[in-house]
């Protein structure tokens with residue numbers, strides 16, 4: 001098995017996962033197939049929906065089909081030509097208390113039915129459990145993981161090493177570190193159902209990030225039980241490569257209609273906001289009118305379609321370097337998603353280190369949420385760690401951002417520099433011009449054409465968080481450099497005097513003079529230069 005990354009954005013990757021059953025592209029959704037009940041047949045999934053892989057439960061297969069599945073093999077049993085992953089059924093065994101199957105038997109059975117990707121019988125941590133129990137699930141899962149090498153007889157099957165620990169992040173970290181040392185090809189994070197059901201996405205972010213930061217980065221990561229398209233962007237952005245969805249069928253059973261923003265009840269819909277074959281050929285009333293089994297199949301098909309198209313959208317966003325924008329858009333689908341995105345701030349440095357440096361497209365800055373994004377963090381880190389002003393630059397001239405980029409080519413900047421030159425006279429040779437700008441903070445003129453300092457669009461008026469962020473960057477810049485004079489051109493309308501206050505404080509601290517020039521004209525010309 002091999003996993004080759006073709007494109008990246010944030011921690012997301014478009015990759016090619018080679019298995020013995022064929023190659024699949026990630027991020028990948030594997031619909032969950034219950035071999036005893038199939039609202040949409042695996043054959044239809046492959047042919048009509050272009051599903052390249054699916055996942056089924058080895059425990060259920062063993063219980064219902066036993067040796068028949070061994071004789072036919074799982075692909076023929078399900079009538080599916082693509083890649084088949086099997087879960088071990090650990091969850092069912094726990095829930096239903098059936099312990100007749102041993103970890104060894106489940107490993108052997110998955111080999112016998114010829115799964116392409118298989119999972120050891122892990123012990124899910126679950127939710128609301130004591131730390132002591134959680135520790136037990138981590139230790140027992142690790143013990144079973146170590147046994148695998150002794151039990152397995154086939155080398156070509158890709159094995160999944162599940163990470164446990166639940167909401168105890170120190171346990172998740174240890175579980176991931178230890179599991180990562182073992183020769184697994186894929187890892188999985190057990191995401192307790194309540195995290196998904198109760199929309200505890202900030203908890204999920206912590207769990208995924210902790211696992212991700214402690215696992216070998218070159219192995220794909222599967223997120224168990226995350227089957228709703230409205231959170232794919234978040235999970236993919238954090239580096240999850242594989243998903244399984246039972247939700248498409250479970251929701252259909254309850255007449256719930258998935259969209260990429262959330263879930264609707266079929267009876268509440270007047271129109272279908274979707275162009276899949278089911279939605280184009282019917283309206284919600286028609287679907288309400290068909291018998292339950294048929295309706296369930298129609299909804300399941302639609303739900304799957306929405307999941308798959310959202311993943312295609314995400315892949316396109318990765319290729320274009322616009323995943324952050326897509327993530328922000330999706331985060332506005334539900335307050336708990338937005339909350340999760342806000343809390344991503346604490347991982348912003350890790351995200352920065354592992355995100356691509358150059359991109360095909362410029363960035364859109366909508367609000368202070370964008371201050372977490374890697375490009376902004378990277379600029380800040382580089383400015384304070386690597387940058388020093390040009391030799392002999394003693395006078396810092398701070399000009400406000402203009403709509404025109406690069407800033408130094410804007411007519412406003414050129415005009416104001418002429419005015420400043422008249423004031424400074426001979427000292428103009430010692431001047432160093434910087435722009436204070438959202439979202440990057442300080443942009444030195446000699447760098448203002450470097451990506452993405454000119455390749456971005458900012459929504460104005462700026463929000464207070466953004467203004468305060470830029471003001472902090474300005475103050476930090478003044479205090480960390482050695483200019484002996486600062487000249488600030490104010491744009492009160494945009495910056496609400498925050499920059500002025502920050503400069504005053506920083507210059508006082510440094511004991512250097514500050515000259516403040518005010519202009520209304522600039523504000524006007526900023527507003528009109530967009531034509």
Ligand SMILES: [Zn+2]
Pocket residue numbers: 272274275276277278279280302303305
């Ligand atoms: Zn549809």
